[in-house]
Structures are given as structure tokens and as C-alpha cells.
Amino acid sequence: MTGDGEEKRRSISSTLLAVNRLLKAEYQTPNLGNKADPLDELIFICLTQRTNEAGFTRAYEALRRRFPAWERMARARESTIAKAIESGGLTGIKSKRIKRILGAVHEEVGEYSLTHLGDLPDDEVLTFLTKRLGSGTKTAYCVMMYSLGRDVFPIDANCLRILQRMQLLPSGIRNNQAHVLLRGLVPTGIAFDLHVNMVVHGRAVCGRAPKCGECVLAGLCPHPQRAAHTD
Numbered sequence: 001m002t003g004d005g006e007e008k009r010r011s012i013s014s015t016l017l018a019v020n021r022l023l024k025a026e027y028q029t030p031n032l033g034n035k036a037d038p039l040d041e042l043i044f045i046c047l048t049q050r051t052n053e054a055g056f057t058r059a060y061e062a063l064r065r066r067f068p069a070w071e072r073m074a075r076a077r078e079s080t081i082a083k084a085i086e087s088g089g090l091t092g093i094k095s096k097r098i099k100r101i102l103g104a105v106h107e108e109v110g111e112y113s114l115t116h117l118g119d120l121p122d123d124e125v126l127t128f129l130t131k132r133l134g135s136g137t138k139t140a141y142c143v144m145m146y147s148l149g150r151d152v153f154p155i156d157a158n159c160l161r162i163l164q165r166m167q168l169l170p171s172g173i174r175n176n177q178a179h180v181l182l183r184g185l186v187p188t189g190i191a192f193d194l195h196v197n198m199v200v201h202g203r204a205v206c207g208r209a210p211k212c213g214e215c216v217l218a219g220l221c222p223h224p225q226r227a228a229h230t231d
């Protein structure tokens, strides 16, 4: 790593610390409905794909009402699962994925449970979720952070948008590349607050049409819209 590269990494880390302080003061890290059990969280994250909060919350509740036990869900037809989650959209894709996940969990673990992951170190949990269950990095990190209490930083669409507008990540990259680029740069102990409050900020303020005039990060953000609203 060159001196310039090291300097840039330090600058990103210290900006993330400042962002975390501002967002935490603004939103106080609310509960976003994520799940304490790792398999519950894995299925919940599957339902959030390209769906708004109200839609995926309703879909998860309806799914668990219809199938309180994973065994019954695993035996159900895709069309029955799709019907249960119809309030969340993309029902064909999601029902197929849920069936595939439950099948893979049972094949790998011998039961419908991921609680054994709590005994494994971070790198083994990540490998299990991504390589053996086929999850993406963001989904794996959500399970690790929300359900297993690990200090990892999932980059969802809200986090990616904000980090790119703030030029902490290059524009045009996808979220798997973003996880690689930010590895080791999020200061220890802030990942949970930073992620949750960034999700809230992305939904409320820094959405497709950013409300830069209302943004607590405006003083740190070089995004052109910010200049238009605050100069």
C-alpha cells in the first residue's frame, strides 16, 4: 500500500466515524424488525429484496402465520409460499429462493436451524453462508450482524447510495465489490449503528431524489445536489 493509499484509507475511516456520530444522534439506531434467530433473519432478508419496508414486513408476518414451522414451509409448494408472501412482490423469485434456502440448510445441517453458526468464527460463518448456502455477501453480513452479534458492516442499496454520493466508494460498483473495498475500513464497534442508521437515512432523506437541504451529513458530503441546496 502506498502512502497515498494509506492516507485515503485513514480518511475514509475517520469520515465513517463522523457519519456514525451524526446519524446516531439523528436516528438513535431504531429496531428495523430484523430477527434474532439466524434462519429467521436469512428468510427475512430474502423477502426484503427490491421491496419497500411495509411490503416485506407484511410478507414475513403472513409467511410465518401460514407456516409457523420451517419443516412445513420446506414441504409446501412454491405456489403456496408465493401466495403467502404476495404482499411483498417478486413472489415467484422469492418463493423459489426460500425453498432452495430451506433445502440447503437441511442438507448441510440436518435440521432447519442455523444456531450452530453462533459457535463458529466470522470467516467460517461467512464461508458457510456464501459458499454452502449460496447467499450474497450482504445477506450473509446481515445474518452475522443482526442475529449473531458480529461486528461486520452489510452494505445494502441505501448504504451503497450514500457511500457513493459521499465519494467514500467509487460510483458504478456493485455491492459485492463495495464489501471488498470497505473491508477493514469501518472502525471497530460502529458497524451495527452505522448500518441501521444509514438504512433509515437512505429511506428518509438520501433516496432517489436526495433531500440535501434536510441532511445531517450535508457538511461532509460533496454530492452535487448538496451544493445546489445549501450554497
Ligand code: SF4
Binding pocket: 162, 165, 166, 205, 206, 207, 210, 211, 212, 215, 216, 217, 218, 221, 222, 223, 225, 226
Ligand atoms: S447531502 Fe444529499 S447526497 Fe449527501 S448524504 Fe445528504 S442527502 Fe445524500
